Amino acid sequence: MFQSHAWLWHWCNHFLTTKNDKTVSLAAVTGRRDGLLVIVCPFVRSSSMGLSNLFFMRDRVSQYGDILVEDGPQASSDIRQAWDYALKSTGMDVIHLRKVRADSAIAPFLAKISTVPADKQVAPFLLFKGETDDAKFEMRYSNSARRNRKRQLRRL
Numbered sequence: 383m384f385q386s387h388a389w390l391w392h393w394c395n396h397f398l399t400t401k402n403d404k405t406v407s408l409a410a411v412t413g414r415r416d417g418l419l420v421i422v423c424p425f426v427r428s429s430s431m432g433l434s435n436l437f438f439m440r441d442r443v444s445q446y447g448d449i450l451v452e453d454g455p456q457a458s459s460d461i462r463q464a465w466d467y468a469l470k471s472t473g474m475d476v477i478h479l480r481k482v483r484a485d486s487a488i489a490p491f492l493a494k495i496s497t498v499p500a501d502k503q504v505a506p507f508l509l510f511k512g513e514t515d516d517a518k519f520e521m522r523y524s525n526s527a528r529r530n531r532k533r534q535l536r537r538l
Contacts, residue, residue, distance in 0.1 A: 385424065385440070385448065385450060389440070389444070390424060390439055390440065393439060393440055393443060393444075394408070394439070397426075397441075397442065397443075398426070405428065405429045405430075406426055406427070406428045407426065407427050407428075408425075408426060408427075408439075409425040409426055409427040409436060409468060409471075409472050410422065410423060410424050410425055410426075410439065411423040411425060411464045411467055411468045413460055413463065413464050415456070415460075420451065420452040420456075420460055421449065421450065421451045421452065421460045421461065421464050422449065422450040422451075423449045423464050423465075423468060424438060424439035424440070424449070424450075425437070425438065425439065425468055425472075426438070426439045426441070427472050427474070433475045433476055434472065434473060434474050434475045434476070435474065435475070435476045435477075435478055436468065436469075436472060436474040436476070436477045436478070436479075437477075437478045437479060437480065438479055438480065441480060445481060446481045446482070446483050446486070447479060447480060447481055447482060447486075448482065448483070448486040448487055448488055449461065449464070449486075449487050449488045450487070451487045457487070458490070458491065461487070461488065461491045462491065465491065465495075479492070481503070
């Protein structure tokens with residue numbers, strides 16, 4: 383959803399502006415093979431205090447960023463070519479790709495080119511392990527934890 387045309391269109395209408403000393407412009411990269419679109423890199427370029435910065439288009443409002451690339455044996459080559467083109471055509475000083483998930487399309491490429499993660503986060507999650515109903519799921523917790531949850535529900 384956060385890489386859909388509608389989402390990014392609204393993002394562009396809100397965030398692509400010129401304010402004070404900061405200019406933000408599109409730097410999206412697309413790639414085609416045999417006339418078919420195979421990769422989209424929704425990048426944006428910003429200039430501030432003499433530095434050029436490249437970041438994901440959805441920055442500041444979406445939780446994760448990624449590129450869209452067609453699965454297949456040529457995906458890593460497509461990513462490399464798009465990356466090289468983005469760097470060559472924009473002349474970036476800093477590349478700041480925030481919140482790249484480990485299972486994203488661009489993550490293996492970033493690991494291969496030895497980027498340095500500045501922050502590593504882990505999202506909270508629940509592992510249901512095939513539980514089919516609430517009662518079975520609740521049995522995973524201790525008696526005191528179940529009582530505490532019931533007390534919290536009553537207060538709510």
